[in-house]
Amino acid sequence: MTFINSDKKKFLSFEEIKINKFNTLSAVFPENSEKDIIVYDTIYNKYGNIIHDICALANSDGGKIYIGVNQIQKCIGISMKTRDEWLENILKLSRVLYNTIHTFEMKRIKYYIRNYIVEYNNHESFITEIEVPRSDEQCLVNSFGNISYYGRKEGQTISLPITEDILHKVFMDDEHRNAKYDIGDKFDGEEGEKMEFKPSFKFLKSMDGIGKYLSSFGNTNGGKIIIGVGDDKKILGILIEDSQHWDRIKQNLLMNKNCIKPVEYLTQIRVKRVPLRRKNHFIVNIYIPKSNFEEPIIVRDLEGSWNQWSRVLSSSIKIDKQILYTKAEMNEMEKKCISSEKKYKKLLKDYESSNNVQEAKSSKFGMYSIFGFMILVALQFKT
Numbered sequence: 001m002t003f004i005n006s007d008k009k010k011f012l013s014f015e016e017i018k019i020n021k022f023n024t025l026s027a028v029f030p031e032n033s034e035k036d037i038i039v040y041d042t043i044y045n046k047y048g049n050i051i052h053d054i055c056a057l058a059n060s061d062g063g064k065i066y067i068g069v070n071q072i073q074k075c076i077g078i079s080m081k082t083r084d085e086w087l088e089n090i091l092k093l094s095r096v097l098y099n100t101i102h103t104f105e106m107k108r109i110k111y112y113i114r115n116y117i118v119e120y121n122n123h124e125s126f127i128t129e130i131e132v133p134r135s136d137e138q139c140l141v142n143s144f145g146n147i148s149y150y151g152r153k154e155g156q157t158i159s160l161p162i163t164e165d166i167l168h169k170v171f172m173d174d175e176h177r178n179a180k181y182d183i184g185d186k187f188d189g190e191e192g193e194k195m196e197f198k199p200s201f202k203f204l205k206s207m208d209g210i211g212k213y214l215s216s217f218g219n220t221n222g223g224k225i226i227i228g229v230g231d232d233k234k235i236l237g238i239l240i241e242d243s244q245h246w247d248r249i250k251q252n253l254l255m256n257k258n259c260i261k262p263v264e265y266l267t268q269i270r271v272k273r274v275p276l277r278r279k280n281h282f283i284v285n286i287y288i289p290k291s292n293f294e295e296p297i298i299v300r301d302l303e304g305s306w307n308q309w310s311r312v313l314s315s316s317i318k319i320d321k322q323i324l325y326t327k328a329e330m331n332e333m334e335k336k337c338i339s340s341e342k343k344y345k346k347l348l349k350d351y352e353s354s355n356n357v358q359e360a361k362s363s364k365f366g367m368y369s370i371f372g373f374m375i376l377v378a379l380q381f382k383t
Contacts (some may be wrong), residue, residue, distance in 0.1 A: 014083060019127065021120035025066060025073040029129075034062030036152060041070045042078060043089050043128075047096055049157075055101050055141050056157040058109055062134040065153075068118065068127035077118030077125025086126045090115065100103050114220060141157050147160045179349050182277050187226065187233045191314045194223035199230045200238070208307070208318075211255055211299030214288055216309035216316035218265060218297040222290035223311065228283040237281035240273065253286060259300040262293050263302040 017018045019028050038053050040046050050065060057063045068078045080086040090113060101109045112131040117124050141148040176280040181187070191197050196213060206211055210225070217223040228238040240246050250271045257263045291297050298308045300374065306317040 014117060014126075015295070017116050019075050019116055019118045021075060021077060021118050023075045023127070024070055025075060028075060032064060036061065036155070037067045037073075038063065038072060038157075039069040040065070040067045041072065041076060043067050043093070047093055048256070050093065050130075051097060051100055051141060052148070052150045052159075053157050054097060054109070054111060054130065055148075056152045057132040058081045058101070058111075058135040058139045059150065059166045060134065060152040062132055065130040065132070067130075068125065068128060075118055075127060077120075077127055079123075079125045083117075083124075084127070086128075087115070089267050090128055100141055101139055102142060107379070109135060129160070165354070181283070183235055183237050183281065184322040185235045187235055187283075189226070189233070191231070193311055193313060194221060194315075196223065196225045196316075197231055197233070198225055198227045199236050201227065201249075201252070207303070208299075208301050209255075210253060210286075211259060211301065212307070212309045212316045213286075213306070214255065214260065214265070214269065215297045216311040217288040217301045219309065220290070220292040220311040223284040223288055226283060228281075235274050235276065235283070237278060238273075238284050239280055240282050241280060246273065253284075255299070261298050261306075262295065265291060265293065265297055 017028075025037070025039070036057060038057075040050065043050075046067075050067070053065055053271050057065070068076060070076050078086065085302070097109070097111065110133055114129045116127045116129065118127055138149070141150065150157055152158070184228050187197070189195055194217070212270060213225055214221075228236050232238055240249065254266060254269060257266060260266060268289050272285045272287065273282040274285060275282055296308050298306050300306050309316050310319060311317075
C-alpha cells in the first residue's frame with residue numbers, strides 16, 4: 001500500500017495495471033482461485049457490510065474483497081470524474097476500518113488496499129482490491145462501543161454470538177473504556193465454590209502457588225481466581241505498565257508444564273484483564289474450567305511432592321497421602337461434606353432459637369470450628 005504526498009495529504013495510489021471492462025475477475029487475477037473472494041458492485045452505503053466482511057475474513061482463513069466487480073465477477077468498475085474523487089471514498093473507508101476493527105488486545109488489523117483502472121471507450125472507471133490476511137488473534141468490530149464478532153461460513157459472512165468470555169478479552173482503549181470499578185469499590189461477587197479472591201501476585205510464591213487452585217477447581221466444577229481484590233471484596237487493582245509487562249504476568253500465571261498432570265489441561269486455562277478507571281490498573285481473571293480428563297488434576301509443589309486438591313465451599317482442600325481419587329469418589333465426598341454443612345447450619349439455627357439464645361451466640365464460633373474440623377475429617381475419611 002503506497003501513499004502519494006500532496007498538499008491535501010492524500011492519497012492511496014493506483015497500481016499500473018489497467019483492466020479491460022467486462023473481463024472476468026479470474027482472468028485478471030488468476031492467483032485468486034484458491035482464495036475466499038467477496039465482491040461489491042458499488043461502495044455507496046456499503047461501508048458497514050465491507051467492514052463486517054473484513055472482520056470475518058481476518059477471523060477465518062483470509063481472502064480478498066473487490067469493489068467495482070458485479071455478482072457474476074465481471075470487472076465493471078465504478079465511474080468517477082477523477083481518480084482523486086474515487087480515492088476520497090477509499091480513504092474514508094480506510095479511516096473507518098482503522099477505527100472500528102481491532103484484535104482482542106486492541107492491535108490494529110492488517111489489510112492491504114490496491115486500486116486499479118478499468119478502461120472502456122477511452123473512459124476510466126475504478127476497482128479497489130482489499131486483501132485481508134488471516135489474523136493471529138480474533139478480531140472484533142467496535143462501532144461506537146457496540147461490539148460485534150463475525151466469521152465466514154459456506155461463503156457467507158455471519159454474525160457470531162459474543163459470550164461473556166469474549167467480552168472479558170476485549171481491552172478497550174481510553175476513548176471507549178467502560179470500566180466497571182474504581183480503586184476502593186466493592187467487588188460484586190462472593191468467594192465460594194467457584195471463586196477465589198487474591199489481593200496481589202504474592203500467593204504465587206507460596207509452597208503450593210497457583211497449582212492448588214488449578215487442581216481444586218479443575219477436579220470439581222471449575223472456577224476463577226480474581227487477582228486485585230481483597231478478602232473484604234475491596235478493589236485494589238494490579239498495575240500493568242505495558243504489553244510486555246502483561247506478557248510476563250501471563251507467563252508467570254501459567255504453571256511450568258513439568259508441574260501439572262495431565263499437562264494438556266494447561267491449554268484450557270485462560271488469563272484475562274479487566275481495566276479499571278485508574279490508568280494502567282486492572283483486575284486479572286484466571287478462568288479455570290472443569291477438567292474433562294478421566295484422571296484427576298495433580299500438581300507438584302516447591303518441595304517436589306505431587307498433590308491432588310478438591311474445592312469444598314470456599315476452600316481448596318489437599319487430599320493427603322497422595323491418594324488419587326476418581327471423579328466419582330470426589331463427587332461423593334463433596335456431597336457428604338455439603339450435607340454435613342447443611343445439617344450443622346440447621347442444628348445451629350435450632351440451637352439459637354431455643355431459650356438459651358445468648359449462650360448459643362457466645363458459643364457459636366467454637367461450634368463452627370468443631371464442625372468445620374468434622375467436615376475435613378469426613379472429606380478424608382477414605383484416606
